[in-house]
Amino acid sequence: MMKSKAKPAAKTRIQSQNQDLILKAALDVFSTYGFRGATVDQIANKCGLSKPNLLYYFRRKEDIYTAVLEHTLTEWLIPLRLLEVGNDPITELTHYIVTKLEMSERNPAASRLFANEILHGAPHIKKFLNGPLKDLIEAKAAVIRTWIAAGKIRPIDPHHFIFSIWAVTQHYADFAAQVEALMGPNLDPHKTRNAVLDILLNGLKVKL
């Protein structure tokens, strides 16, 4: 029998079902404790599988990690891809920032997993950074330059502006412990959204 491909994403019903369980649990555990801090046992317990069974689906701990990391990365770029020249820069950027904030709020674990990976030197995703992400950021920097050339926004540095958006939006997921300690547990997402939009976008207006 042909074994189809090297890594058949999922063949059996049980396979795809369990792989899904594992990836969900792994995202939780890895994002909370980091790669080294997480244990295979923790992940196994969290999804109700035995450790050997888990290692039947992913041979090594690192395989689970890279799988969940890649799965996260692909979704991570989607909002930025949607940033196009369009008509109004403020509309476009507002949509991007709001989407990013919503992602950080809905799935902080993914944000933290990513942050942790970068923080430790991005050993597993160097290629992703130098390849797809680099290409994407250059394309979007070009979009921003178009706006500037058209006189629609003030001339800011596109790259550093994108970094600032990333930094601020992800801050609310990655540094949630700090934000919560300083603002209390009932942070109003609506207020946060308005404040962030205000701070990041108001400086773009061209002087009259």
Next chain:
Amino acid sequence: MMKSKAKPAAKTRIQSQNQDLILKAALDVFSTYGFRGATVDQIANKCGLSKPNLLYYFRRKEDIYTAVLEHTLTEWLIPLRLLEVGNDPITELTHYIVTKLEMSERNPAASRLFANEILHGAPHIKKFLNGPLKDLIEAKAAVIRTWIAAGKIRPIDPHHFIFSIWAVTQHYADFAAQVEALMGPNLDPHKTRNAVLDILLNGLKVKL
């Protein structure tokens, strides 16, 4: 003989010398690998001491971690403390942001150690966040409100504005791997400084 205090910061020449070596090495190792990812052996090797010798100065791994963390925190607040009402908000904020960027550039390990701790829920510094840091941020939020009341800057949310400054400035240390991948290894600190100041402060201007 009186043992003076519970934890005499350092008595002997050798003691203060070795404790210093240990803390320096520990900052490096902990910031790179996280608490769980770091090993006592790594720290010992890095500072040229044997593992048992290192554990002679700090009984447990966690003691080293908390020591280096506390040592870092105290310095971390200094620039923000210097933020006062003064005359010109832009001057004050520029100074704060520039200082923060310089700290991130000069000592990225400290920034990453802190980021890592927060990222994992800040288990060791909850008290610091809820106490000194909370007090400080409230005081500085008041400073910003003073500027707003005086009509010197546009009415932005003080807390979220401080968060934004933290997020953006620390981004260049914490996410250095990503920044480097996207901008190349020769990032010009001067350009970064100007770009960040431009993005964060231009939106504060009151409309004419």
Next chain:
DNA sequence: ACGTGTCTTGACCATTTGATCAAGAATGAA
């Protein structure tokens, strides 16, 4: 030089943890 207290370390221990394996249980196509 002496001697007390400080410093250093090789050897060792207990636990955790990633990973293996053989054997048994469940699944599903014929």
Next chain:
DNA sequence: TTCATTCTTGATCAAATGGTCAAGACACGT
């Protein structure tokens, strides 16, 4: 039902790692 394939797990291993200890080396005031 049959039976090959897939799935599951208890038992177990080897390595890594935090921490201990007793014994020896060293520093330094006298």
